[in-house]
Amino acid sequence: MINFGILRSLVALRLLRILRDRTSLIWLLIMPMVFSFLMGQLMGDWGGGSAGSLPRCLVVAPGSGAEVDSLLAPLQDNAKFRLDRRDTTIAEEVVRDWLDRSRITAALYIPADFAETLGDSTAAPLRLFYDSDRLSSQTVRTVLEESILRGNAIAAARRLVREDESAALLPGESRAFDEATFERWWNDPRVFLEAETLGRVETEEFALTRASQHVGPAYIIFFVLMFLMMSAKELVAERKDRTLARLVASRASTLDLVLGYFLAGMSVGLIQAGILLVLNSLAFGLDYGDSVAGLVLVVLLTAGVASAASILLGCVARSTAQADGLGMAVTMTMAAVGGLWWPLEIVPEFMQTIGKALPTGQAITIFHDLIGRGYGVAELSPLLLGLTLWFVVLISLATWRLRRHALG
Amino acid sequence: MIQIENLVKKFGSIRAVDGISFSVQKGELFGLLGPNGAGKTTTINVLSTLLPPDGGTASIGGYDVAGDPSAVRRLIGIVPQEIALYQDLPARDNLNFWGRLYGMSGKALRMRVEELLEMADLRQQAGQKVETYSGGMKRRLNLVVGLIHAPEVLYLDEPTVGIDAQARGRILELIKELSGSGLTVIYTTHYLEEAEHLCDRIGVIDRGSMVALGDKEELIDQVGDQDHIRFHLPTARIDEFTRAFSGRQDCVVSGVVRGKMELLATDGARLLPDLQSWMTAQGEQLEQLEVERPNLETLYLNLTGRGLRE
Ligand SMILES: Nc1ncnc2c1ncn2[C@@H]1O[C@H](COP(=O)(O)OP(=O)(O)O)[C@@H](O)[C@H]1O
Ligand SMILES: [Mg+2]
Numbered sequence: 001m002i003n004f005g006i007l008r009s010l011v012a013l014r015l016l017r018i019l020r021d022r023t024s025l026i027w028l029l030i031m032p033m034v035f036s037f038l039m040g041q042l043m044g045d046w047g048g049g050s051a052g053s054l055p056r057c058l059v060v061a062p063g064s065g066a067e068v069d070s071l072l073a074p075l076q077d078n079a080k081f082r083l084d085r086r087d088t089t090i091a092e093e094v095v096r097d098w099l100d101r102s103r104i105t106a107a108l109y110i111p112a113d114f115a116e117t118l119g120d121s122t123a124a125p126l127r128l129f130y131d132s133d134r135l136s137s138q139t140v141r142t143v144l145e146e147s148i149l150r151g152n153a154i155a156a157a158r159r160l161v162r163e164d165e166s167a168a169l170l171p172g173e174s175r176a177f178d179e180a181t182f183e184r185w186w187n188d189p190r191v192f193l194e195a196e197t198l199g200r201v202e203t204e205e206f207a208l209t210r211a212s213q214h215v216g217p218a219y220i221i222f223f224v225l226m227f228l229m230m231s232a233k234e235l236v237a238e239r240k241d242r243t244l245a246r247l248v249a250s251r252a253s254t255l256d257l258v259l260g261y262f263l264a265g266m267s268v269g270l271i272q273a274g275i276l277l278v279l280n281s282l283a284f285g286l287d288y289g290d291s292v293a294g295l296v297l298v299v300l301l302t303a304g305v306a307s308a309a310s311i312l313l314g315c316v317a318r319s320t321a322q323a324d325g326l327g328m329a330v331t332m333t334m335a336a337v338g339g340l341w342w343p344l345e346i347v348p349e350f351m352q353t354i355g356k357a358l359p360t361g362q363a364i365t366i367f368h369d370l371i372g373r374g375y376g377v378a379e380l381s382p383l384l385l386g387l388t389l390w391f392v393v394l395i396s397l398a399t400w401r402l403r404r405h406a407l408g
Numbered sequence: 409m410i411q412i413e414n415l416v417k418k419f420g421s422i423r424a425v426d427g428i429s430f431s432v433q434k435g436e437l438f439g440l441l442g443p444n445g446a447g448k449t450t451t452i453n454v455l456s457t458l459l460p461p462d463g464g465t466a467s468i469g470g471y472d473v474a475g476d477p478s479a480v481r482r483l484i485g486i487v488p489q490e491i492a493l494y495q496d497l498p499a500r501d502n503l504n505f506w507g508r509l510y511g512m513s514g515k516a517l518r519m520r521v522e523e524l525l526e527m528a529d530l531r532q533q534a535g536q537k538v539e540t541y542s543g544g545m546k547r548r549l550n551l552v553v554g555l556i557h558a559p560e561v562l563y564l565d566e567p568t569v570g571i572d573a574q575a576r577g578r579i580l581e582l583i584k585e586l587s588g589s590g591l592t593v594i595y596t597t598h599y600l601e602e603a604e605h606l607c608d609r610i611g612v613i614d615r616g617s618m619v620a621l622g623d624k625e626e627l628i629d630q631v632g633d634q635d636h637i638r639f640h641l642p643t644a645r646i647d648e649f650t651r652a653f654s655g656r657q658d659c660v661v662s663g664v665v666r667g668k669m670e671l672l673a674t675d676g677a678r679l680l681p682d683l684q685s686w687m688t689a690q691g692e693q694l695e696q697l698e699v700e701r702p703n704l705e706t707l708y709l710n711l712t713g714r715g716l717r718e
């Protein structure tokens with residue numbers, strides 16, 4: 001049914017024509033790199049430093065002092081969250097609302113008189129608002145509990161010190177609190193717990209830390225789509241000048257022709273994406289996550305969808321000018337709505353839903369998940385399936401239109 | 409080789425091909441003659457399996473175009489009315505592509521490509537992009553591309569349109585050579601001279617219908633073998649003239665046609681001196697003289713009331 005000789009000659013012809021045209025190389029490779037570089041520079045690291053986009057732990061601490069600092073010290077520089085310390089009071093309702101809308105992952109209230117109450121030896125209440133579904137929130141709680149435990153242990157140890165030289169020492173008491181000895185014993189616990197928190201609960205949070213993690217793949221998807229959509233005019237020209245009629249009247253079957261066009265477009269898309277992936281990783285140190293299969297699948301499907309869309313456009317456009325105009329319009333809309341120019345995570349929810357229904361939105365989300373969350377094929381399967389569905393629909397429509405519209 | 413029966417092709421309400429029938433024998437060069445918009449290209453497109461027929465049947469080499477299109481496609485070569493070439497590639501790459509598409513490779517392909525370049529007289533320019541070629545060169549390449557796989561049937565759709573007389577002459581020669589080698593050809597044109605010069609049999613098509621069909625000579629016989637002589641004759645002299653000439657064996661006075669007196673003569677050249685001397689005797693000048701040899705134009709005019717190149 002499929003004739004590989006015919007396929008080979010069709011693919012070779014397409015590649016020969018594209019590669020002969022020097023200007024097409026600009027759009028194939030040079031512009032994507034320029035854009036990735038410029039936009040990567042422009043947007044820079046999100047939130048500054050690699051912790052820029054870490055979930056925020058709000059600390060409301062109107063008072064200050066060494067006691068507060070030592071309580072918060074272990075919460076500093078955590079890989080799962082970052083501290084945001086405020087010395088003004090913030091109403092509880094506000095904090096709860098922020099927590100609900102994921103603006104913060106946890107909030108800790110330290111009373112203004114924290115230091116004094118500690119001195120009084122009365123109990124000092126701390127209040128923590130957190131979300132047990134989130135890894136970062138759980139981590140805040142764990143680290144805070146450890147810090148409180150340590151503080152309480154030090155306070156307990158200090159009670160064993162009899163500083164009054166004249167009084168006799170009771171059994172177990174000493175004359176001075178030896179900080180170094182305490183530290184040694186504290187760091188060598190007899191019993192400890194190794195609890196593991198599973199990270200899947202964090203999915204609704206934005207996982208990327210640097211602009212290039214979004215910009216790199218986004219421009220790969222964008223330029224693969226744009227280049228193939230722009231090459232749809234070649235098929236329109238073939239309809240107009242009747243080379244397509246020659247092909248259709250030749251021994252090649254419709255399937256041969258569609259596959260030939262498809263594979264040619266797909267090869268171009270794959271070559272383009274492949275080179276850009278490597279360049280991005282070299283130029284911006286981009287790491288595409290742990291799932292090679294996921295990466296390969298998303299690149300294959302992206303190129304496949306773009307190639308099929310290009311054939312369909314080539315079959316429906318009435319003129320080369322219309323193919324260009326329509327191709328550009330579709331590419332731009334798909335890019336904007338699908339979240340290639342700005343991450344879908346920052347647009348309203350209904351726009352996210354629309355975006356993720358588009359192949360561009362599906363592809364970029366897969367990249368985000370690969371890069372930011374280290375997802376594998378199993379977790380990515382709904383999105384991969386979405387892309388596959390797009391591909392099947394587009395290629396079927398293209399096949400159906402090709403022979404009917406061979407005569408321009 | 410080619411059998412067409414009552415073929416119909418509609419575009420919406422337009423009946424572009426309206427029930428035409430003809431057949432072409434193996435090795436024959438059949439001319440499909442008709443003005444622009446007559447339905448020639450549409451007919452060729454149906455015969456090429458590019459358009460499904462809306463009625464009637466057409467078969468090529470025994471295979472029905474609608475029922476077994478892929479078998480038909482293996483037999484045919486097409487030369488579209490347009491320059492159907494990859495203009496950004498050289499002639500050689502164009503031929504190589506079509507050759508490979510038809511499964512040729514290696515030495516056989518190289519030899520075939522050189523042979524066709526030779527035939528099209530393009531060996532010198534075979535490495536240059538087609539877009540740099542002259543109209544005639546493009547037309548010649550367009551033609552030989554249709555031959556790459558040595559088809560049994562070749563459709564030539566107005567292969568000389570838009571080029572100068574000299575370039576046209578070369579293409580017509582090429583086609584004559586081809587048809588001498590056993591290839592079955594359907595040749596469409598709106599140039600009468602081409603059909604007369606090239607074709608064994610001719611079908612005249614107008615508004616989707618076949619208005620005349622047959623050997624070149626048969627068709628001309630339909631018009632009669634008489635020369636048409638027309639000239640200006642003052643109305644006052646008409647009766648006198650009719651009396652003088654209607655008695656003759658070698659001519660018939662057909663009356664006033666388009667404002668002129670018309671005579672049908674078995675041999676116009678012999679009659680003219682007599683006419684001249686009669687007019688002189690009446691003291692009249694022989695003015696606005698037309699002598700028309702019998703040809704397809706006359707036939708066409710008679711059949712459709714329109715000129716071919718209107
Ligand atoms: N694709 C089409 N859609 C609508 N009408 C068409 C189409 N192709 C041809 N026609 C009409 O069919 C008639 C025959 O056209 P065509 O076969 O191209 O004539 P020719 O080749 O003899 O010049 C014309 O009236 C033309 O306008
Ligand atoms: Mg035509």
